[in-house]
Amino acid sequence: QKEVEQDPGPLSVPEGAIVSLNCTYSNSAFQYFMWYRQYSRKGPELLMYTYSSGNKEDGRFTAQVDKSSKYISLFIRDSQPSDSATYLCAMRAGGSYIPTFGRGTSLIVHP
Amino acid sequence: ETGVTQTPRHLVMGMTNKKSLKCEQHLGHNAMYWYKQSAKKPLELMFVYNFKEQTENNSVPSRFSPECPNSSHLFLHLHTLQPEDSALYLCASSQDVGENEQFFGPGTRLTVL
Numbered sequence: 334q335k336e337v338e339q340d341p342g343p344l345s346v347p348e349g350a351i352v353s354l355n356c357t358y359s360n361s362a363f364q365y366f367m368w369y370r371q372y373s374r375k376g377p378e379l380l381m382y383t384y385s386s387g388n389k390e391d392g393r394f395t396a397q398v399d400k401s402s403k404y405i406s407l408f409i410r411d412s413q414p415s416d417s418a419t420y421l422c423a424m425r426a427g428g429s430y431i432p433t434f435g436r437g438t439s440l441i442v443h444p
Numbered sequence: 445e446t447g448v449t450q451t452p453r454h455l456v457m458g459m460t461n462k463k464s465l466k467c468e469q470h471l472g473h474n475a476m477y478w479y480k481q482s483a484k485k486p487l488e489l490m491f492v493y494n495f496k497e498q499t500e501n502n503s504v505p506s507r508f509s510p511e512c513p514n515s516s517h518l519f520l521h522l523h524t525l526q527p528e529d530s531a532l533y534l535c536a537s538s539q540d541v542g543e544n545e546q547f548f549g550p551g552t553r554l555t556v557l
Contacts, residue, residue: 341484365544376446376534376548377487421487430542431500434487 336360339422339435348444352409356422356435359403363424363433366398368407371419371437380407380420412442447471448549450535456555459525465552467518467535475541476518478510481532481551493518494541525556 339356346352354368364385369377383389386400395408405424409416419437448469457463469476478490492500493512507529509521518535532553536546 335486337486339486367544374550376448376536376550378446378548379545382544423487425544430492431489431502432546436484436486 336433337422337424337435340438341436343439343441345441345443346412348412348414348442350412350442352412352416352440352442354407354409354420354422354438354440356405356424357403358405358424358433360424360426360433361400361403362426362428364427365425365432366396366405367423367432368394368396369421369423371421373418377421409440412440414442414444416440417442446547446549448535448537448547450533450549450552452552453550454553454555456557457522457525458557459527461525462521462523464522465520465533465535465554467520467549469516469518469535469537469547469549471537471539471547473537473539473547474515475538475543476512476515477536477538477546478518478520479534479536479548481534483531487534490520492541499541522554525554527556530554530556 367382368380371377393410397406421437422435423432425432476493480488491510511519532551534551535549538546
């Protein structure tokens with residue numbers, strides 16, 4: 334079993350849809366959870382991160398962590414074609430500085 | 445731009461060649477990283493440098509040799525690579541090791557023939 338599982342997609346949605354991107358993990362020591370966005374021919378850029386369980390909102394983006402289920406989500410409201418990218422989840426344990434990444438989910442928002 | 449530059453952006457090399465990848469960060473960060481990104485695989489951390497000192501070598505084959513002459517520059521020297529080493533090589537930096545936000549460069553697309 335991989336430490337972090339993420340469906341590679343692609344996930345295709347119409348403009349304006351609510352998008353849900355998810356990762357599951359097996360390591361209960363993970364405490365920090367990050368979401369990166371990667372456009373084609375670019376490096377990943379951090380969207381947001383959360384510590385432990387709970388929700389965090391930033392504009393149209395909401396990150397959610399459920400440590401009891403070992404499940405994290407990123408919701409994108411009112412999705413735009415400019416949101417088309419690959420979304421990578423990453424996580425690390427509190428005592429480690431090494432993040433473990435998921436494979437990334439390719440999102441396509443069509444007009 | 446993220447403040448992290450990488451050269452070259454594309455590289456094609458034979459298995460017997462020797463080449464180097466360069467990374468420079470203009471953010472005043474203390475930690476720098478090399479990652480490998482292969483198709484349909486998770487991002488793999490290769491090396492970590494903190495204040496020019498290597499703090500992590502994630503079981504990387506010796507045909508990859510990193511060099512960090514100062515906190516702003518990072519190199520990855522390549523020799524006798526294999527076709528399966530073809531991938532996108534990403535450099536990243538963060539203020540310190542352990543920061544949740546890493547700033548990535550655009551990567552070098554490497555093809556080994």
